Each structure stands twice: as structure tokens, then as C-alpha cells.
Amino acid sequence: MFPGDPRQPTAAKPYVHPVMNPVDLPPDYSSLLAVMFGVVGVMLRNKAGSWLALIFCVQSFVNMKNVETDLKQVVMALTFAVMGMVTNYLGPASKA
Amino acid sequence: MGRSGRGEIHRWVGSLLRFDRLSWWLVVLAVLALLGQEIVRTSGLVVAVSAEFEGFGDELEEIEEDLGEPFVVPPPVLKEPGFQNDRGPPSEVEDDDETVDLKSDGISTPSSPSGLVKDSEVKKVQEFWDEDEFEGLPEETAEELIVTPPRETSPAGSKQSTPTAAAAATKKQVVPKGPQTYYIEAVSILFLIAYITVYFVGRKRNEKLALAWAAQFACKDGVFDKNFSLLGTGDGVDSPLLMKEGQNVFKFYASGRRYCEGLLATMDFQSRHDLIALIWYMISPRKDEMTVDVFMNEDSMDSLVFAVARRKNAKTMHKERADLLQYASIINVTNRKWLSEELTAISESREVATDLMTDALLEQVFGEKAFEKFASHFISMHFTDQSPYGAHRKVLQFKFTIPSEDRMAEMSRLISTVTYFIDAVGRYKLSPQTRLKAENARAKVAQEAFKENQGARHEALLRKKEERRKALEEAEAAKLSPEFMRKREEKERARQLKKAMPKIKMTRAH
Numbered sequence: 001m002f003p004g005d006p007r008q009p010t011a012a013k014p015y016v017h018p019v020m021n022p023v024d025l026p027p028d029y030s031s032l033l034a035v036m037f038g039v040v041g042v043m044l045r046n047k048a049g050s051w052l053a054l055i056f057c058v059q060s061f062v063n064m065k066n067v068e069t070d071l072k073q074v075v076m077a078l079t080f081a082v083m084g085m086v087t088n089y090l091g092p093a094s095k096a
Numbered sequence: 097m098g099r100s101g102r103g104e105i106h107r108w109v110g111s112l113l114r115f116d117r118l119s120w121w122l123v124v125l126a127v128l129a130l131l132g133q134e135i136v137r138t139s140g141l142v143v144a145v146s147a148e149f150e151g152f153g154d155e156l157e158e159i160e161e162d163l164g165e166p167f168v169v170p171p172p173v174l175k176e177p178g179f180q181n182d183r184g185p186p187s188e189v190e191d192d193d194e195t196v197d198l199k200s201d202g203i204s205t206p207s208s209p210s211g212l213v214k215d216s217e218v219k220k221v222q223e224f225w226d227e228d229e230f231e232g233l234p235e236e237t238a239e240e241l242i243v244t245p246p247r248e249t250s251p252a253g254s255k256q257s258t259p260t261a262a263a264a265a266t267k268k269q270v271v272p273k274g275p276q277t278y279y280i281e282a283v284s285i286l287f288l289i290a291y292i293t294v295y296f297v298g299r300k301r302n303e304k305l306a307l308a309w310a311a312q313f314a315c316k317d318g319v320f321d322k323n324f325s326l327l328g329t330g331d332g333v334d335s336p337l338l339m340k341e342g343q344n345v346f347k348f349y350a351s352g353r354r355y356c357e358g359l360l361a362t363m364d365f366q367s368r369h370d371l372i373a374l375i376w377y378m379i380s381p382r383k384d385e386m387t388v389d390v391f392m393n394e395d396s397m398d399s400l401v402f403a404v405a406r407r408k409n410a411k412t413m414h415k416e417r418a419d420l421l422q423y424a425s426i427i428n429v430t431n432r433k434w435l436s437e438e439l440t441a442i443s444e445s446r447e448v449a450t451d452l453m454t455d456a457l458l459e460q461v462f463g464e465k466a467f468e469k470f471a472s473h474f475i476s477m478h479f480t481d482q483s484p485y486g487a488h489r490k491v492l493q494f495k496f497t498i499p500s501e502d503r504m505a506e507m508s509r510l511i512s513t514v515t516y517f518i519d520a521v522g523r524y525k526l527s528p529q530t531r532l533k534a535e536n537a538r539a540k541v542a543q544e545a546f547k548e549n550q551g552a553r554h555e556a557l558l559r560k561k562e563e564r565r566k567a568l569e570e571a572e573a574a575k576l577s578p579e580f581m582r583k584r585e586e587k588e589r590a591r592q593l594k595k596a597m598p599k600i601k602m603t604r605a606h
Contacts, residue, residue, distance in 0.1 A: 012352030051284035065342035
């Protein structure tokens, strides 16, 4: 539509990955839910809570993008979920 | 620099090795190790171990009750001596002693074979029994085991009190020793297995779609190859074209063209790799979207704000985007051929809108007839020199939906409009009046922003002044040792003199 070769090799700029401030990132709802359910599972000795926490942990791991590798919340959620599992299944007050 | 799978892994490992992350992982490992230990420990001898913890070993032998039996895992084993004999309570006491001895020897081996046989016997015997006759019996105590192991810690003399209540109600529960059902566990494990399967399947599908798009448009002799000299994000010849940012986000970068610094195409697919998201899509579905951002050169683009969107989304788009809200308004053109009815234009000035939407363009892409045929995947288009997002201000942004991989060619006209508009906007010059208007509008906005900033800056300055004042006051208050200060100053002067002295001497020696 317009004449000439539009390419300009001299003007080529290599890609610069945008720096993301961790504060600006969209909130990771699945890890938030995982932490909530994990706390529920541990505190209230709720098996379903612990399992749900585990599932949401897996979801947040899966949805993690390269740009935002903020593992702290996910690892915290995972810790809660595992603690919940241990308490519910192997703890002294567990129902068999 | 390319973000291939390897790059992902490198970043992951790098982040892992940072110390705080390492400590997190150590915490997780510690917890998992504890978990493993627990599992190993409690695999066969759950109750025996807990009995040890609860210090029952000795108490049982002292107290002539059936409480010895609950602490052996399979209740039938315990009942075996009692059921077999059908004796009254006193005889059962003897048997309890036996079982207690068995227990102390190490229960499993002697009791287990007989235990298996006794399962059926137990059931038969239960039918023959009169509940009321036998109180404080193994089955009752076995219930105690099932219901509340801690309760057994307080057996003293409460032989009759504890069992009777539990006996009638939970007699049938005696035989199964674990939880009744494993619904939650089964459902959860099935869900996890399904989740992992969906992850791999969905990820592959997204990758396929992305590659199909790239094959259609970004490969050799494709639209982008003809327009840009640098494709992809890597350095070498063999660098990958696409950058995978997440399981459903892919980026394509191109650079080296007149009028623009570069082009970034971001593909945002449905989260096909996430089962929970797929379930959510049943309620509120979404399409695969592509956003193309073209970063224009500073001197290639005049001050214009222009957007085209689908009729339904136009109002929300107008409100959401700060620059559209500030500078532009919805435009209705009736006196000439214009966009399809499906589309609405939002622009700062009518002139810009009519100039950019040339007849040829309307005929081929955005007009009445052409739109349905060629531009069905169009979502929106937004040209601005005051972009509210990101660092770059002069941006052309296009949004399309992505068709399935076998229908990729449907997008080709829309992709060619991208390159068309780079040139069109790059060459376009506003008329003097429009330019003046535009400049004035921007100056106004800039002034207002400056005033707001000034307010904030003023406050910051005041705060700093106060802090300085406080510091000075403190210094004055700390005139505890002004003499000390004077002495220090004298010392410093003396030192300086000393330093000066030898030099003079040396020069004299010359």
C-alpha cells in the first residue's frame, strides 16, 4: 500500500523486558485462597480445608508466570496445607 | 535472552538459590521429612505407639479392666479370647491379662492369624450376646478406641460409666477400625490427577495455537518478516520467535521498521491448563485474545487520540482509558460512508477520525460489508500519544480474538491493517488548527497535573523543613560538651600544622 521496503535494520531495538514492581502485580487469588483454606484446615482440623488448600496451591504454582516469581505466598500456603494434612491424618487427636 | 523453556528453568533455579528462598525450601523439606517419619512410624502400630505415649502399659496390668484390649489395633483380636469362651465378666478379666501379656510381647504376630478368623466369629457372637449382660466388654472398649482414645486415659473405676452409653449406639461400628468412608480423600486425589492431566493437555493445546499463529504470520515471508528486520527476542539466528511467559501467555516481538521502535504482540489464551479455570469458563466464558502494541517513534506521531471499538464496548472503553476520557469523545459520522454499524469511533477530533478511516480501508476492512467477512475477530483499536500504560507514550494498540489453528488465515487482513496503520499514522500530519487545539488540551492537562504534584511536593518540602528544624534543635540541645568540641577543633588544627611543617623543612633542606 505504501511504497518502499519498510524495514530499517539500523533502527532495530532489541527487546527489553519490562521491570515489574512486585507491588503493582495483579493479586494472586489462588494462593490467597490456598492460604485461607490452609489456615482453616489446620485450625479447625478440617480435612476438606487441607485438601482444598493443596489444590489451590497446585493451581497457583501452575498459573505462575515468569515475570512474577514471588514464591513466598505460595510456599506459605503450601506449608499450611502440608501442616493441615499432617495434623488431620497423623496427629494424636485424629479420628483413626 | 530468549525466554524458552530453558530460560524459565534457569530463572526458577536462580530464584531458588537466593538465600531467603532457600530457607523457605528448607522449611518445606523439614515438614515433608517429618511427614515421612510419621508415616513410617505409624504404619502398623498406630495404637500401640499411642498407647506408649499415653503411658498405658503399666496401668493396664494394674487395673483389671478390658482397657488393655483397645490398645491393640484389630479389635477382633482382643475379642477372640472373650468371644470364644462366652464367659462372664470375671473370666474375661483373665483373658484380659492374657491379652495384656500378648501386648507386651509384641502383638501383631500371635494375634493376627487368629484375628482374621475371629472377624466372622465376632459378628456371629455379637448376635448371640445380650448387650445388657455384658458391660465393660472388649467391644465397648474397642468403641472407646474408635471414638475417643484420650478417654481411655481416665479409666479409674469408670468401667461401667464409659461403655454403656457408647455400647448400644456404636456396636456395629466396632468392626471397621478406620474412618467410615474416604470420600474427601478419593475426590481430592481424583481431582488432582485430573488437574495434572488437564495441565499437560491444555498446555500443549495453547502452545499449538501460538505456534500456528506464528507459523501463519511470523515465519519467513510472513507479514512480519516483510515489515520488520528483527523478529523475536533472542540474539542469534536460531533464536525462538515466541516468548512463553506463562502457560497461556505468549509474546512476539519485532523491531526494525520505519516510524516505529518495535511491535509487541501478546497472546493471552484461555487457561486451558487449569482445571479450575476451565470449570469457571463454563459459567463465564472468554476468548483467546491478542494484543498488538506498536511503539511509535517520538517524531513519527502527531498528537492524536483515536479509538475504534465494538458498539457494546465503546462506552466502557471510553470510561476506562484515562486518555480517552480526558481528550476524546464518541463520534458519529453520518454524511459519508462510515464504519460498520457494529463499530464506534472515539476521537479527539472528527478530522483525525475521517482522515484515518479512508475509503479504501472502509471498503476492505471496516465498512459495512467487509467487516463481517474479514474483520470478525476485531475487538478494538486505540491510537494515542498519551498512553496511560507503561513507559512509552506514543502507542498504537490493537486487540483481536484468535481463531482456532486451522482458521488462522481469517486474521490476516486484520494483521495487515496493523502494518498499514503504522505507515498511515507515521505519515499523518494534523492540520494547524487541530494541532493547536490538541496542544492546548494537553497543556491544560499537564498544568492540572503539575498543580496536583505541586501540592504533594509542597507538603514534602514542609516535612523536610520540619525535620531539619528538629535536627538543628537537637544539635543545639546537645551543647552538653561545647568544650569538648573546642578541644577537638584545636586538635585538628594542631594536626594540620604538623602536616604542614615537615614539608617546609624539606624544601629548606633543598
